[in-house]
Amino acid sequence: MSSITTREAPRGFSASEYMTCLTGIVWREGLRFLHQRERFVSALVRPLVWLFIFAAGFRQVLGISIIPPYETYILYEVYIAPGLMAMIQLFNGMQSSLSMVYDREMGNMRTLLVSPLPRGFLLFCKLLAGTAVSLLQVYAFLLIAWFWDITPPSSGYLTVLPALILSGLMLGSLGMLISSGIKQLENFAGVMNFVIFPMFFASSALYPLWRVQEGSPYLYYLCEANPFTHAVELIRFALYGQINWISLAVVAACTIVFMIGAIWAYDPSRGLARRGPAGGEG
Amino acid sequence: MTSPAPVTEALETPRPDPAAVPALSIDGVSHAYGPRRALMDVSFNVQPASFTALLGLNGAGKSTLFSLITRLFGIQSGRVSIFGHDVSKSPGEALRLLGVVFQPRTLDLDLSLTQNLLYHAALHGISRREAAARSAELLGRIGLSDRAGSKVRDLSGGQMRRLEIARALLHRPRLLLLDEPTVGLDVKARADIISHVRQLVTEQGIGVLWATHLFDEIMPGDDLVVLHQGKVLAQGPMSRVVAEAGAQDVNTAFMRLTGAQTMPGGGA
Numbered sequence: 001m002s003s004i005t006t007r008e009a010p011r012g013f014s015a016s017e018y019m020t021c022l023t024g025i026v027w028r029e030g031l032r033f034l035h036q037r038e039r040f041v042s043a044l045v046r047p048l049v050w051l052f053i054f055a056a057g058f059r060q061v062l063g064i065s066i067i068p069p070y071e072t073y074i075l076y077e078v079y080i081a082p083g084l085m086a087m088i089q090l091f092n093g094m095q096s097s098l099s100m101v102y103d104r105e106m107g108n109m110r111t112l113l114v115s116p117l118p119r120g121f122l123l124f125c126k127l128l129a130g131t132a133v134s135l136l137q138v139y140a141f142l143l144i145a146w147f148w149d150i151t152p153p154s155s156g157y158l159t160v161l162p163a164l165i166l167s168g169l170m171l172g173s174l175g176m177l178i179s180s181g182i183k184q185l186e187n188f189a190g191v192m193n194f195v196i197f198p199m200f201f202a203s204s205a206l207y208p209l210w211r212v213q214e215g216s217p218y219l220y221y222l223c224e225a226n227p228f229t230h231a232v233e234l235i236r237f238a239l240y241g242q243i244n245w246i247s248l249a250v251v252a253a254c255t256i257v258f259m260i261g262a263i264w265a266y267d268p269s270r271g272l273a274r275r276g277p278a279g280g281e282g
Numbered sequence: 283m284t285s286p287a288p289v290t291e292a293l294e295t296p297r298p299d300p301a302a303v304p305a306l307s308i309d310g311v312s313h314a315y316g317p318r319r320a321l322m323d324v325s326f327n328v329q330p331a332s333f334t335a336l337l338g339l340n341g342a343g344k345s346t347l348f349s350l351i352t353r354l355f356g357i358q359s360g361r362v363s364i365f366g367h368d369v370s371k372s373p374g375e376a377l378r379l380l381g382v383v384f385q386p387r388t389l390d391l392d393l394s395l396t397q398n399l400l401y402h403a404a405l406h407g408i409s410r411r412e413a414a415a416r417s418a419e420l421l422g423r424i425g426l427s428d429r430a431g432s433k434v435r436d437l438s439g440g441q442m443r444r445l446e447i448a449r450a451l452l453h454r455p456r457l458l459l460l461d462e463p464t465v466g467l468d469v470k471a472r473a474d475i476i477s478h479v480r481q482l483v484t485e486q487g488i489g490v491l492w493a494t495h496l497f498d499e500i501m502p503g504d505d506l507v508v509l510h511q512g513k514v515l516a517q518g519p520m521s522r523v524v525a526e527a528g529a530q531d532v533n534t535a536f537m538r539l540t541g542a543q544t545m546p547g548g549g550a
Contacts, residue, residue: 013374017407024404028390028397035392111388114352115405116377122405267356 013117021117022125029129033136043091043137044144047084051148055080067208069240081142081150082236083205085160086228088141089134089168094196096130097175101182113266120263127176127259131168138164156239163238167231170251173258174227180265203229204236227254303366305330305457305489306351311360313346320346321512324360328505330456331487333480335500335520337536338509344493345385347509348461352382364457378406381450385461385493387442389449391435395426398434399449406453413452420448424478440471447478457489458482464499472499497532506532508539515539 033040055077066073103109112122142150142157152160178191200206202219203226213220223229230247237244304327313321321343328334338344349355351362353373362369367376389398396417403413421427424444426437434442443463450458460479464472476499482488492499500506506520516523516539520532529535 011375013407016409020404020407020409024401027404028393028401031393031397032390108388108390110352110354110382110384111402112405113354114377114380114382116374117405117407118374 018117018121021115021122022128025112025122025125026129026132029126029133033133039095040137040140043088043095044140046091047088047141048144050080050084050087051077051145051150067210069237069242069244075149077148078150079208080206081145082239083203083232085138085141085164085235086167086171086205086232087200088137089131089164089171089231090196090200090228092130092134092137093168093171093173093175094178094191095175096126096133096172097179097182097191100126100176100179119266123176123263123266124259127169127172127262130172130175131165134168134172135161135164152239153241155241159241160235160238163234166248166251166255167234170227170231170255170258173255173262176262177258177265180262199226199228202226203232205229205232227251230254302330304328305332305365306459306491307361307363307366308347308351309361309363311347311350311357311362313343313350313355313358319512321350324509324512324514326507326514326517328457328489328491330489331483332505333483333490333492333501333503334505334507336491336493336507336509337495337497337500337532338493339495339540341511342495342509343512344509345461348382348384348459348493351459352380353377378453379456381453381455381458383443383446383450383458383460383463385463385465387446389434389442389446392433394431394433395421395437395445396430398445399452402449403452408453416452420451424448438471440467440474443467443471443475444478447475451482455488457491459491459493461493462495463492464494464496497536500532508536510540 059076070078100109103112112126113119115122139157174195178195182191202222204212204223205228209220209223209229212223227250230244230250233244234247234251237247306328308327309325311321311324312319324343324347326334336344336347346355350357351364351369353369353376357370364376364379367379369376390401393401396414399417399420400410400413403416404410408416418427418430421430424447426441426445426448429437429441434445437445447458447460447463458479463479464475467475479490479492483490494500500520502519502521504520506517506523507514508516508523516527516535518526524530524532524535527535527538529538
C-alpha cells in the first residue's frame with residue numbers, strides 16, 4: 001500500500017450527521033408539499049366535505065349516546081372529527097407511498113437510497129417527514145373545524161399531538177410497506193379500493209362500534225381488529241386529554257411491525273432486488 | 283500500438299501504481315432477474331485518477347451493474363468494493379466515497395438548484411453551513427451561479443446534467459460513476475460535460491467509470507471495458523483493446539468483438 005490510495009479506516013457516522021440527514025429529508029418533504037398546493041387543498045377538502053355535507057345530513061339519522069371520552073351528548077360532527085383527522089393521515093400515508101412508487105419509477109428514490117447512511121434510518125426519516133406533512137394538514141383541518149363548532153378543550157390541541165405522530169407513523173409505514181409491493185404507479189387505484197376504503201369504513205371513524213355491534217357482530221369484530229379503528233380512538237381520546245391504553249398498544253405495535261416490514265422490503269438484498277430493473281434497463 | 287482512432291486531444295494519464303487499492307473493484311459479479319441472466323462473471327477495476335469507459339449497447343447490463351455498485355440491488359454473487367470497502371458488508375464507508383450520475387434525471391424539478399444541492403448534502407450528513415458554501419462553489423464551477431435560485435424545471439438538458447454532476451461531487455467522492463450522461467444532449471453540451479469530467483480526473487485524481495454506447499466519447503488514453511450481453515469481452519487500455527481486436531479504431535474493434543459473439547464469422 002504505497003500510494004495515496006490506500007484503504008481508509010472506517011469512521012462511521014456521528015450523531016450530528018444523522019441529525020443533518022433527518023432535518024434535510026423533512027425539510028425537502030415540506031418544500032415539496034408547499035409546491036404542491038393542489039395536494040394541500042384536496043387533503044383539506046376531502047374531510048371538509050364529510051364534515052359539512054355528510055355529517056350534516058347524518059346528524060338526524062344517527063343518535064350518539066354518551067360514550068367515553070365524551071361527557072355530554074355531542075353532535076355527530078363532533079363525533080366524526082377524530083375519524084376525519086385519522087382519514088387525513090390515512091390518505092397522506094398512502095399518498096407518500098404513491099410518491100415513493102413515483103420516485104422509484106422516476107429515479108428520485110435513488111438519490112435517497114445511495115446516501116451512505118443506513119437505509120433503515122433513511123426510510124424512518126422519510127416516514128417522519130410524511131408524518132410532519134400530515135400534521136400540517138390535520139391542524140389546518142382543526143382550525144377550520146373550530147369555526148364549525150368542533151371545539152375540543154384547548155389543551156386537547158396539544159395532547160393530541162403525540163397521538164397524531166404515532167398514528168401518522170403507523171399509517172405512513174403501512175403505506176411504505178404497500179409501496180414496496182407495488183411495481184407500477186397504475187396499481188395504486190387498487191390500493192384505494194382494497195386498503196383505504198375498507199380501512200376507513202370498517203372502523204369507528206363514522207359510527208361508534210356499539211352501533212355496529214347491534215347491526216352485525218361480525219363487522220364489529222372486524223372493526224375491532226382494524227388498526228385504523230385504534231388510530232381513530234387514540235386520537236379521539238387524546239383530543240380530550242385522555243389515553244386509550246388498548247388503542248395506544250395496538251397502534252404502537254402495528255407501527256413497529258409495519259416499519260420493520262417496510263425496512264425489510266426495501267433492503268437491497270430482498271424486496272427491490274427480486275424485482276426486475278426499475279424503469280428502462282440499459 | 284497503432285491507434286489512428288479519432289484523437290481530439292491526447293490526454294494520457296499516468297498509469298497508477300498497481301499495488302494501490304483500486305477505486306472500484308468488480309470481482310466475479312453475476313446477476314439474474316429470475317431466469318434472465320443480466321451479468322455473467324463480470325470482473326474489472328477502475329483505478330484512481332483514471333477514466334474508464336464502460337462500453338456496451340443498450341441491454342448489455344450497464345445499468346444493472348450500476349445498480350449493484352450503488353447498492354440499489356443486492357449482490358447475488360461476486361464482490362464489489364470501493365477503495366477496498368465491500369459494498370455489501372460496509373455500504374456506508376463505500377457509498378460515502380462514491381458519487382453517481384444516473385441515466386434518468388433524479389433532480390427535484392420544482393426545487394431550486396441550491397435546494398437540490400442542499401438536500402443531497404444533508405443526505406450525506408454535511409452541515410448546512412458547509413453545504414451552502416460547497417453548493418455556491420460548485421455552482422460557480424459549472425457556470426450556473428446566477429441561476430442558483432431558479433427552479434430546476436427551467437434549466438436546459440445540458441444544464442441539468444451539469445447540475446447532477448456538481449451534486450454528485452458535493453460530498454467530495456473519489457470515485458464517480460456516470461451512466462450514459464450525455465444521452466439526449468446537443469453537441470456543445472456533450473463536449474462541455476466530457477471535458478469537465480476529464481478535468482476532474484486529471485486535476486482532482488478522481489476515478490471515473492463512464493458508461494456509454496457512443497464510441498467518440500472514448501480516447502486513446504482511457505481504460506476500456508467492453509460489456510456485451512452481460513459479459514466482459516475485452517478490457518485494458520483502449521489502444522491495446524483496439525490493437526488486440528486487430529482493428530483501426532474503437533468502432534471496428536467493438537463490432538469485431540461483439541459480432542463474433544452474435545454473428546458467426548463476425549463482421550461489421
